[in-house]
Amino acid sequence: MSKPGVKVRFYRSKNKLKEKSAGLGLDANAVIEFDEGLLSEAEEALNEMSEEYPDWVMTIIDELFEVHRRCVDDEVGRKGYFERINSIAHDMKGQGGTFGYQLITDFAEGLYNFTAAGAGLSDSHVEIIKAHLDAMRVVIRERIEGDGGDIGAEIKKGLELSVQKFSNKK
Secondary structure, three states: OOOOOOOOOOOOOOOOHHHHHHHOOOOOOOOOOOOHHHHHHHHHHHHHHHHHHHHHHHHHHHHHHHHHHHHHHOOOOHHHHHHHHHHHHHHHHOOOHHHOOHHHHHHHHHHHHHOOOOOOOOHHHHHHHHHHHHHHHHHHHOOOOOOOHHHHHHHHHHHHHHHHHHHOOO
16 A cells, blocks of 8 residues: 655745844944943943852752652652752753853753753662762852863763763663
């Protein structure tokens, strides 16, 4: 028996971005310039926020540890706690690098991916979460900026080993 043929249609949409920019009075080839004073103010604000970031993010890490503690104590409600951890990690993963703490971004992204929908809920999984939180706490406590060089690589390796160790347990 032969299958009926499938018709495929291609629709080409008009690129309206050029039309919209022209409606704003922008030339597609125009050079856009920014006010140097505004750029300086923005950089100054970012630098000020960067100085406050370690204290601010430590409160978030403490919150994550509290949610983790609840995971340990409440196996029945664990899924909801994993979802909360996932949400917090999602917010954190975009912030660390902005303020000079790339390792926070890396560990938050790992935590976010690990606690995504369908994540296991075993005690081993709870321990993997703790390993991520411990790594974040060390980064902030020791003020390890950027990728952390050799120390950062060691922390990452230790976290990866923890993930491997506990992932193999059911």
